Amino acid sequence: MRGIIYRIVALVSVTCIILISASYADTSEGEKLFKTTCVACHTIGKGRLVGPDLKDVHTRKPEDWQIKWIRNSTEVINSGDEYGRKLFEEFNKVMMPANNFTDDQIKSILSYIKAEGEKAATAQTTPVPSGETPSGTEIKSDKYQFYLLAGILTVLIILFLILRNVVQTLAVLAARKKGLPVPETLPLGKDIMRWVSGHKRIVALVIIILFAFGSGKAWYWMLEIGVEQGYEPAQPIQYSHKIHAGDNGIQCVYCHFGAEKSKTAGIPPALVCMNCHKYIKTGKQTGTTEIAKIYAALDYNPDKGTYGNNPKPIEWVRVHNLPDLAYFNHSQHVTVGKIACQTCHGPVQTMEVMRQEKTLTMGWCVDCHRKTEVALAENPYYKKLHEVLAQRLNKNTFTVEDMGGTDCVKCHY
């Protein structure tokens, strides 16, 4: 019963994650700009980071001032603006980098901040959704089932032994009562053997069933070889995706910038970490120990703010390993297919330690290619293909497979 409850909880959480990721994919320009530019230093309603918390920022200063400030804060400060200077002093004299956004772009960022701030305010009054159930739920329920079964089996064996004893005792008593010769009580092993020799057909049937069951199990076990689902290696730095991608809402591609342009998403260079950690020197969970490892790698002196000349690269343990024989391109899926990262990587924003969520087997890839419908109409590249497919297959929605997405050569060459 409890297994079922856990399953329901897991299902709900996965649904929530899908809903969350779906809302991630739906981005307005302001949100996109905010998440690619501002999010490294600012939060909306989650406290100050490098720069101030931007919740209700629209109430602090008039919009034209904000536009000037966002575009080039240095100019504003140098013009002798008192509020600007105060902010600059308050936030450790860290200058916000200038940019060349248009007025409309800045306005869209501001309206996004406003909207997000209001959302956060309402969210505080409503209970937190169940997306925060502990990770690894399914694995735990599996274990639970195993103990349950083992328990039941033990009880049954004990029951069997007791009943056997009772039956034997009763048989002896009955024989004595009837004055018949007392039947010989056989030891357990011999007793079983006698039963077996008396029921050859049943035994054969059981053996066949067991063999078939065993072979099936073995087959599936073999299919699991090389499948590293759930792989959760310890990393040289206890980096938490939950804090960065979940709590702070940093876009995946802010660090994994390769995903939009390259076949590999890439692990960010340590200098990307320094965009924020030049200022954020203490972590929420691990204090200074883990952030110090970034500094050590770059040979950075946080007190003086200088880089030395003895950097040592960080040896991360790769979590998602596709074999070399398979070609996979992130940009095809992220930029062209507009697939959310979570589809293949799971709810990364909830993971303290990065984990391989999916099987990454060929079957898993092909399965998705068979099911996923492609938005052909959105990309002019597919214009002719769309026409040809509509005519050839006489339907309106097309899967990746319809376009040749399950050809061997698409991934193997």
Add this chain to the structure above:
Amino acid sequence: MKKYWKSIDELRDTPEIQKLKENEFAELLPVHSVIENQAENGIASSRRDFLKLMGFSLSAAALSACEAPVVKSIPYLVKPEEIIPGVANWYASNYFDGTDYCPILIKTREGRPIKIEGNKDSKITGGAINARVQASLLSLYDTGRYKEPLKNGQPATWDECDREIAEKLSSISARGGNIRIVTSSLASPSAKKIIGEFIQRYSVQQAGDELTAGAEPDSAAAAMTQKFPANNVKHIVYDAVSCSAIIRANEKFFGKTVIPSYRFDKAETIVSIGADFLANWISSIEYAQQYGKNKRQIKHFQYEAALTLTGCNADARIPVKPSQYGNILLGIYNIIAKETGAPVLSVNPVEFSGKIEKSAMSLLGSKGKSLVVCGTNNIAHQIITNAINQLLGNYGNTIDLNNPDLTRQNDDSSMQEFITELKNGKIDAALFWNVNPVYSHPDGKDIENGLKNTGLTVSFALSPDETSSAIQYVCPDNHFLESWNDASPKPAHYGLCQPVISPLYKTRQFQESFLKWMGSNSDYYSYIRNYWKENIFPQQNKTVLFETFWKKALHDGIVEPESLILSNTALPVVETNNVLVEESVGKISGASEKSGRFEIVFYQKTATGNGSHANNPWLQELPDPVSKVCWDNYLTMSPKQMEELGLNMRQGQEEVADVVELTVSGNKVRVPVFPLPGQTYGTVGLAVGYGRTVSGKVGKGIGVNAYPLLRLEDGAMQYESADASVSVSVGKYNLASTQVHHTMMGRNIVRETTLEEYSKNPKAGNEETVIAMHGGEKLPPALVNMWKDHEKNDQWWNLSIDLSACIGCGACTISCQVENNLPVVGKDEINRSRDMQWLRIDRYFSSDEKDGDLDKMEIPSDAENLQVSFQPVMCQHCNHAPCETVCPVAATTHSTDGLNMMAYNRCVGTRYCANNCPYKVRRFNWFEYDKYSKFKDINPAQDDMGRMTLNPDVVVRSRGVMEKCTMCYQRIQDGKLKAKREGRPLKDGEIATACEAVCPTHAITFGNALDESSRVAKLKPDDRKYTLLDELDTQPSVFYLTKVRNV
């Protein structure tokens, strides 16, 4: 009961026997080595233990295979701005190694150069490239390279070498000693300037002066050397294969010490006397590209002894002896002189069944649009060639003396002078850059001995060679991919070379070494930048800021005028020219055939050239386009002559070539003989560039060195000799050839026609194939097949190969090899027909016999009217693929875009597909070429450095799987993805297969046949289009266009 016993002891049952009986085997199994410790402790291990151990280790291996290895991922700490891991960057640069010049683009991945292709913006080469330039990539990653400076063979530091060399140079200079700088031809204007400054610095006149480097402009340096002709510091330009006679002839004839620019694209008639201008003669990459531009309009006559690549492509090839070259030129001259009213020379007429007359009339017919070139290094020949071209009015039209080719400056006589001085101990210091005279000069031995007695010897060699091994200081140069450089192949044409990788070893550019030794602290980058600022920037007026100009030059790799200016200035007829011509007649008439002797020509192979690339396994394995032999040089001889000499003419794994003793002017070498139809009867040919004694692990000891057989005549190195003799067979030697059948056996494989017939009927030579049915009716194959057609979407990748344009150079084969991580398998495997190149170029000699006698079909026609055809063959991507139906595991199937796919990891290696393939384009991995020790010395993928050339987008196949051309699917994917990301339709030409990208004559066209606007779709309905073996109706996606000859 009877008792059987083996020995008396056993019969007696001694205690020893008792003990032995307990053990099953009289001797223990050799498991001690497996469990040595136990054996040492006196524990006897039984077979059971052994099996236990075996079983354990097997299961351990199986279990450990289940556990995925931990893969480390190490990102950049500080990522270079331009690098995105997984995305290739292309950089523009230029290649010049003293022989081949071409502007190039270099593909790098994560900072590693992995491929070189031509720069299509170049007005000189138009993106053409050859096999050698592409393969030069591998020499960057050669583990045999010099890794640090050496002093007397021992590792030294740069500081030590710099100090000692500078000191020695100063002291030599102070006492007026002779310093010689020997380099190959230079194309770099700034390097020329540095050498000029160096000469100035160490000349007697300037000794002791505090001259700062870079202060004097180029002209001043030149003026200085002009002013004091008896200078003690000299720059000697030495090329292994020389063309100094052209320079000398032009000096005498026009007063210009230059090699002109030839315009093969402007010519309608080309007559070449022994010039292999498509593969090896001067700027062959440029010429091949020009030749390919309008090949069908060109009428090309080739007079030559050994069959060259150029000869194979000629419309009329006339096999002649080298001693006849001069008389042929005179014959042509006289006919033209007679027609144009110039004085006729009195010579004995030569006759080649009217061919000379025909050539001369054709030249006259296209006056001003014709071109006569002569490949010999004979000044008299070149003077007559000049005279013919002048009579034809070709100067200013097809030959440009005012915009000369600046890539050759060598002078054989000054090199000879240097050798004499060296022998006499008059040289105090000798510096060698990019030359290897100990190997490539006939007096190599003298040079080697002379160097031992020279006070200071310095070599800038990249990797060990014969010369650098005999030298005190080796100051290794950077590889060109690690260097800054510039080039000026023609006046007002500049190329800028940039490094695409930091130096891998402790090497330094030779220009920088020169700067150091002149006491300059400037690095070469600043020097070159300054040079460009002062000399090249002012030549243009488009950009105002130098910084912008410099960046654009770096980006483009070239700075060229808007269009190629052809200087039309008419050349004055010089009075003395007639005297020169008369003189030359005398010289030519003096040279005559020697009876009873062979004549020999020394040529360069298309792949290996002059031997500087000998250590390059890609080039060694690239079959020679003409003979199809790789990994060797050999004596080429006409089959008729071989029959007379009783030499073996069959080639194959079991058929071993005969070795003969070749004697040229008293020098003897032993060399195998290869039958080559087209070789003039009475002549033999031998390739230079082999027989290296010091040249890395690959190049050492391949073939024989032909350079010692050369001789100097009239101050120019001669590549022909009339004084050769060939002995009878003195041994056997195995030659490896990728093609052992040389004719089409009467089949319609290469379809060809003549221009005349083609203009009458565009389908000439391309008759429709029909299949006779049992009822007597004849149907096209497409109507009698049992296949269902594959459904297509919007893409169907097709490849068109124009056999008229293909010159058979092999650039595509190397490009494919580099792009698709093809292994190098070595001579032994080639001999077993296990070559791994996905793209082969079949070469067919025409056979006179059309049908009937099979034996006669096998023999190519005799030399007189020999015709050669080239046909690149890769996987034809059949839409009715015979391979797909026989694969038991469905490893090879058909894709929706019309390609025949090959899933390596599904393949179990039955090789049924290869058996069923009518085109024989499938290659089987017999070994793990990247691991197996047999290929240790030849396959570059065996070491960590060589592996850097591997294309990360293509897998390296393992043992036991079949592989073949994928039509560069990685490039298709890349091109498609780019268009998808940008949200636009795919453009035709955006995706190029590796073979198409490098073809100098644009014979290969790739594209989407379902896109009506694509080039390939437009070629498909062409009347010349046919598919290979179309009677089988395999419906290939690769199609060919009939070869049209202008005979």
